[in-house]
Amino acid sequence: MFVRRLRGEDQEEELLIDYVTKDVNNMTVKMPHQCFINGNFEDAEDGKTYNTVNPTDGSVICKVSYASVADVDRAVSAAKEAFDNGPWGKMNPRDRGQLLYRLADLMEEHQEELATIETLDSGAVYTLALKTHVGMSIQTFRYFAGWCDKIQARPNLKAGIPKGVINIVPGSGGLVGQRMSDHPDIRKLGFTGSTPIGKQIMKSCAVSNLKKVSLELGGKSPLIIFSDCDMDKAVRMGMSSVYFNKGENCIAAGRLFVEESIHDEYIRRVVEEIKKMKIGDPLDRSTDHGPQNHKAHLDKLVEYCELGVKEGATLVYGGRQVDRQGFFMEPTVFTDVEDHMFIAKEESFGPVMVVSKFKDGRANNTEFGLASGVFTRDINKAMYVSERLEAGTVFVNTYNKTDVAAPFGGFKQSGFGKDLGEEALHEYLRTKTAWPVTAA
Secondary structure (H helix, E strand, C coil): CEEEEEEEEEEEEEEEECCCCHHHHHHHHCCCCCEEEEEEEEEECCEEEEEECCCCCCCEEEECCCCCHHHHHHHHHHHHHHHCCHHHHCCHHHHHHHHHHHHHHHHHHHHHHHHHHHHHHHHCCCCHHHHHHHHHHHHHHHHHCCCHHHCCCCCCCCCCCCHHHHHHCCCHHHHHHHHHHCCCCCEEEEEEECHHHHHHHHHHHHCCCCCEEEECCCCCEEEEEECCCCCCHHHHHHHHHHHHHHHCCCCCEEEEEEEEHHHHHHHHHHHHHHCCCCEECCCCCCCCCCCCHHHHHHHHHHHHHHHHHHCEEEEEECCCCCCCCCCCCEEEECCCCHHHHHCCCCCCCEEEEEEEEEEECCCCCCEEEEEEECCCCCCHHHHHHHHHHCCCEEEECCCCCCCCCCCCCCCCEEEEEECCHHHCCCCCCCCCCCCCCCCC
């Protein structure tokens, strides 16, 4: 039994998660860990599994089914049957929306459990997992549920969604992901990940059946901080832009451009605030900074910082693994970063603040265009810069401000297509024109 006491604003609540335990063998019995295909939890066809690890202490949480190509084929077959011949495709759109609302309600009912599992699995600070990882998922289901009757044209998940409509096939990208890209019965694929893998997926989709694809890929989002900014807000939000979810955030500010006249003060204040951050157990509500998702990523972040130093950037703070159990990376600050450097061009996907002084702008000097930001008290300057930044999202005097009703997606090598808002619906719909002719 995993027992965790979490202090709320007005009272102390006891959260009991009876399927989270240190006993791996017992856990695999209680925690769903298999493929979910056609409404049933099933082992991978060949029985293979892999360990999912708690990044806080490196312990094995449980063993998860490692799906094969055959498992993908079974899931696709179940989905095709559900949409072509099952009740989902024949259902009244309003009833379909009610099922999605019910699913959101069930997620909300169990949101503390889901957030705890997310924290154990990914290292996300619990309060962030509750509000963002789980909370925004609930909001997203509710938002799109509302669209079901506005588009013209019984097993597990208690919500009543027919079997085969939702299938979950865990496994490797090289095997499961490649089969999804190649499969002739899949007509739309959405992918979030690196730009090189996104390019490979595009090639596979073109060769297989010319399937439609939307891609949310890498980012190196610029954040421009002008000398006339609200310094307190610029420091607070600038740190959030980099260190939110320990930097494992697709829209993280990959490079800060700070106007020369305030640069030194800005860095001094950032370092002061970093020293106040509590690094530790992400289930503790007072923790500010949790572990990276897995060890391989932590090792790459250390290498990333070592390369930054080697290229001549100034390491002001951090750059190392935290001296404690688990996959913790120190919040890091680099200054004197020049355009040609690796850390100026490549995403770290970690808690690494990369700062350059500026007298004139060069924020568009990147092949990525997912997000961006600008801090200034001058609204005309803010609007002028926002209009010219080549990014799908621009934050003005804020950062990480998102909403499920707002379209989200990137430009250039950050991909194409939208994930949220009304625009996302068009990624999954087909427009058809029919010309009825009455019989002669």
